[in-house]
Amino acid sequence: MNMPTVGCVGESIIGNDERGLWFLSHKDDPSQMNWVEGEKCWGSVKVPMGLNVTRTLSVLENGELEECYTFENVSGEPLFIKEKDAYIYVPFNDSYEKAEVGLEKRCNAHLFIGENATYVMALRQGGRAPHLGLVLTKGSIIGYGVERDFSARSEDRGDFLFYPKLGVFEPGEKKEIRWKLFWHQGKDDFYNRLLNEDEFLLVKAEQMTCIQGENFEFCVQTKNKEMAQKLFVKFNEKEIKHVRIDETNDKYSQPAYSVWYQYPAEKEGEYRFDIWSGEKHTHALFYCSASVDILLTRRSQFLATKQQYKKEGSALDGAYLIYDSEEDALYYSHKADHNGGRERLAMGIIMAQYLKRHPEDAKCMESLNAYERYVYRELYDENTGVVYNDINRNNDWHRLYNYPWVANFQIALYRLKKDVRYLLNAYKTMMGYYRSGGEHFYAIGIEAYELKTLLDEAGFEAQSEAFTQAFLNHADQLTQTSVNYPTSEVKYEQSIVAPAVSCLLQAYQISGEQKYLEEARKQLKLLELFNGKQADYHLFENAIRHWDGYWFGKYECYGDTFPHYWSTLSGDVFASYAQITGDKSYEHKAKASLRGCLNLFFIDGMASCAMVYPDTVNGKKAHYYDPWANDQDWALYYAVKWALDL
Structure with missing residues (x-):
């Protein structure tokens, strides 16, 4: 017709x-x-x-x-x-x-x-x-x-x-x-x-990123029995034999044949499996990563040797800055996403995480101490709890996102050094966030449950109570607003929904009030819609983002960023939800989401702030990892938090 x-x-x-x-x-x-x-x-x-x-x-x-x-x-x-x-x-x-x-x-x-x-x-x-x-x-x-x-x-x-x-x-x-x-x-x-299409080949997997020593596992589904029997899978010019064929035929799913394959994840890097049945061709793209501990070690040692600015008397002395792999040089600009604060605080946090695991590394400890002095000198007022946007205590933009990141750095220092000064600073920082209107803001990375737990364990009852009240007021505001999200730096995005769900789940953990869990479930459904399950490790359970290469990358290129490290905010929420409810399906989703950003970290300790995924953007060749190591270390922070390699 x-x-x-x-x-x-x-x-x-x-x-x-x-x-x-x-x-x-x-x-x-x-x-x-x-x-x-x-x-x-x-x-x-x-x-x-x-x-x-x-x-x-x-x-x-x-x-x-x-x-x-x-x-x-x-x-x-x-x-x-x-x-x-x-x-x-x-x-x-x-x-x-x-x-x-x-x-x-x-x-x-x-x-x-x-x-x-x-x-x-x-x-x-x-x-x-x-x-x-x-x-x-x-x-x-x-x-x-x-x-x-x-x-x-x-x-x-x-x-x-x-x-x-x-x-x-x-x-x-x-x-x-x-x-x-x-x-x-x-x-x-x-x-x-x-699978209604007679000759369609659908590739499915539970994980597209594996840690060295594990096995890649996937199935190719088709409703055509003859096509299932003719499947031919190749890796590095060698045929991979299937391990079994399952036939699915029940009232809940499309009748289909699932042909299963396994292959050892041994060498770091990309694994492309080409799949044929007759003239039909598709592929599956997997990634093998080193363990999170190895990635953390490489990255921290890279920060200490290559990514820290050292010049006595300079406002930037001790700062972890952008590193340009093409020019083999540090880069700084007062321009917001290229400056000496903000998202780049993740570098200090992962360094503290690394030293918690490896306190014997004197060079990295010296590096962290220099960075700590820099943060307290340039980015933070210990007396008032105010967080600054850049060096020289510049707050031309009083950005609320910065507060939880400084608090997370202080929590990491407390866990490493056991000095309650850092814990009380984290409390002061978060109270500064709420005094500045934080209960109406969708900040990224608020670790409320952890902060309250640490305050309780250290005997700071008054501080714990005050912070709890401020945080639950925030959660009440999120509950009342529900899915009518206010616009932020982007009008609507995954990193508005994910922080909302995270705060609501933590409010439930702290208070036990069912209303927070119910609202979290409602908004969790929206968060999941940002994620797909395509047979490509760049895409699999990595949330849609499409502007970060412009704001944080050297080439300032708009276009889909798969992966982008803030995709791990979804994985963090999935992991929290699984922990709270015992729902194993979210445990698998969390693992896939958190692992999906490990390809941003390279063998030499270098990293990339964004993978610009499309083949072209406005007619220009794309599909590249940006040469700047900028702010991607938050992906490693969440990988360590949830012990991905264990």
């Missing part, structure tokens, strides 16, 4: 013409969210001269939409199409507005560029079904790019574009790219719907 220009067909309300698909919503959606809104029209195609493309949109008998792009060589000569010569715009409506708008009318789009097994799981940001899915049914997609409107800054993920594999065309030759768009009820339903 050919699609009308505008109208309701089956389950969908559609706006489509010669430009492409410009409106798509579910007929029963009271918000009438447009899932395909972007700067470019969905289905716009760019091709080199001599290559013609015809796009058709049809409605199938089951109500699913099918798009077909037919490419034809009309030049009269052979055409050799390079990988990024042709592309198709697929602008899922993934952007950030204030919560009351975005939770109903925006989505989180989870892309897997898997050759013949490419898919997109789009989830409404508020979690209400129906959601939209895309599954490739003919042809191969080998990459994706984004085009950003830089005036939107951090608020808009940009327009996605797919790079199809086209290769060589003889004169008159035609090739097709075909996919389906369908409505689904959520993550489980989406993956079951993928």
Whole structure:
């Protein structure tokens, strides 16, 4: 059936013409969210001269939409199409507005560029079904790019574009790219719907990052028995034999064959498993990491030898600064995300964590002591509890995010040195946060339960009571606000939702009041929507973020950052929830999320603040680890906190 220009067909309300698909919503959606809104029209195609493309949109008998792009060589000569010569715009409506708008009318789009097994799981940001899915049914997609409107800054993920594999065309030759768009009820339903496709190969795993000495384990699912029997998996040009085949056929899941594989995680780095069945091809991308203790050791020794500024009399003396691996040099600017404070406090914290494990390292202890003197001299007023934004006690921007990070540093010093001065400073810092309006702010990294526990253990009853009251007032405010999140440095993002859930869970731990746990569960569902389960360690249980490479990276490049270290805020929440409730499923999710950022830390102790994941951003080559070690050490902080390698 050919699609009308505008109208309701089956389950969908559609706006489509010669430009492409410009409106798509579910007929029963009271918000009438447009899932395909972007700067470019969905289905716009760019091709080199001599290559013609015809796009058709049809409605199938089951109500699913099918798009077909037919490419034809009309030049009269052979055409050799390079990988990024042709592309198709697929602008899922993934952007950030204030919560009351975005939770109903925006989505989180989870892309897997898997050759013949490419898919997109789009989830409404508020979690209400129906959601939209895309599954490739003919042809191969080998990459994706984004085009950003830089005036939107951090608020808009940009327009996605797919790079199809086209290769060589003889004169008159035609090739097709075909996919389906369908409505689904959520993550489980989406993956079951993928298996409705007769020749689709779906890769599943519980973990995509393993620690040396463990085994990678994954299965390839298909409903086609013949395809399951013909599966061929290769790593480093060698075939990997399956260990078993399971047949699933029950009332709760799509009937399918699951072919299981194992491979030892021995050498650090990336492992790509290429998967074939007949002509169908996809892949799985795993990562093998050293243990967290080894990563922490390497990183701390790198900080002491390469990443600390030493110049007597300078305001920066003792500071841990940005390190540029390309120039083999330190970097500082008063520019907010490049300065001597803020997120970079993580370096001092992991150094203290390392020395708690390895107190014999005199060089690192000397380094930490110099950094401590720097923080107390330049960034913190011990008398008032005020935290400053940069050196010279500069507070041109009195940034509330900075307070919990200084408190965490002080807690780490207390655990290392056993001097109650640091514990009382942490208390004073957090009370300074609340005096500055913190109960209305969604700060990252508040360790309230830990601070209260330490105050109680040390016998500081009055301080414990005062802090508890201030923190529970904060939790009450979060409960009252619920999912009507206020805008922050970004209007809506994973690192607004995660701190809210974290505080609510800690309020439950402290008070035992059920209202906090109930509200935490409600908001936890929104947090999970930022995470996908694509068969790529960059993406697997790593929350969507798409601006950090610009603010914190050397190349100042917008675009999806997979991973970005603040993804571990979700893992921290998952781990807390599992600990409180005993729900093992969240324990597995936490492990995957926290491990998913370990690839930011390199063998020589260097690290990267962001992996800019798309193949291209605004036409320029991307898919790189930024050469700046800047603020990524928070990922290591949470890995140590939850003892990932144990």
